[in-house]
Amino acid sequence: MVDSLKSTEEKSTISIPYESPTIEQLEDILHGGQLSCNHVDEVWPNLFLGDMYMSHDRYGLWRLGVTHVLNAAHGKMCCKGSDDFYGTTVKYYGVAANDLPTFDISHFFYPSAQYIHQTLSTAGAKIFVHCAVGVSRSAALVLAYLMIFHNYTLVDAILKVKEKRWIFPNRGFLKQLIALDSTLKSKSQTEKPTQDDL
Incomplete structure (x- = not known):
């Protein structure tokens, strides 16, 4: 009985x-869940995700209380954002990404995440992240x-955002997000405390 209990405990660890x-x-x-989205949706506290239509609506952004904008389609014909466009009340960060499976957006994962994190760590700040759609x-x-x-797995992050907005990154971006997911999880598993650390 003790041996079987011990083997069960070993299995659980x-x-x-x-x-x-x-x-x-x-x-x-x-593909599941809601299949529509608005021009802007709050997908995380004080983090809004939306399209180019909303990015051009300075009054609408002001009404939402947006203090920072991250444009993931910086320099594209439909999404010409800049500090000049938003004026002194909104800080602007541009990422010149193409929505192509061959485009390497992974170079922007950490700098963009840092920008979002710094913004949301500022009292009263709100950020609008957008591209064309x-x-x-x-x-x-x-x-x-x-x-x-926030240590979300890729699946959990998708499910969290999909509570508020339909999203569909292209296959190339999904592949790069899978690589990030794998790197972050293997890193967290190697950093877990051992019994001796406790």
Whole structure:
């Protein structure tokens, strides 16, 4: 009896290595739930995700209390944002990303996550993250933020954002997010305290 109890305890302490989801599994999750989105949705406290229409609506952003803008389509014809456009009341950060599966958006994961984190760590600050439609480039950066600063798995980050907004990063971005997910999880597993540390 004691031996069987001991083996049960040993089994419960064995950690199963984390496996990141496949692109197909992510797309199944992304296809589910609500399939519409507004020009802007608050997907995390004081973090708004939206499209270029909202990015051009300075009065609408002012009404939301937005103090910072992260444009994931900086320099594109439809999304020409700048400090000049928003004036002195809104801080602007531009990411010149293309919504193509071949584009490497992963270079922007950490700098964008840091910008979002610093903004949300400031009392009274609110950030609007957008691209052209607000479902691929900007969504990928918001997912990376939740993963990097809030220890969400990629699946949990997607489910969190999808509570408020339909998103669908392209396959290339999903692949890069899977790589980030895998890196973050393997890092957290190696940093877990051992019995001696407790």
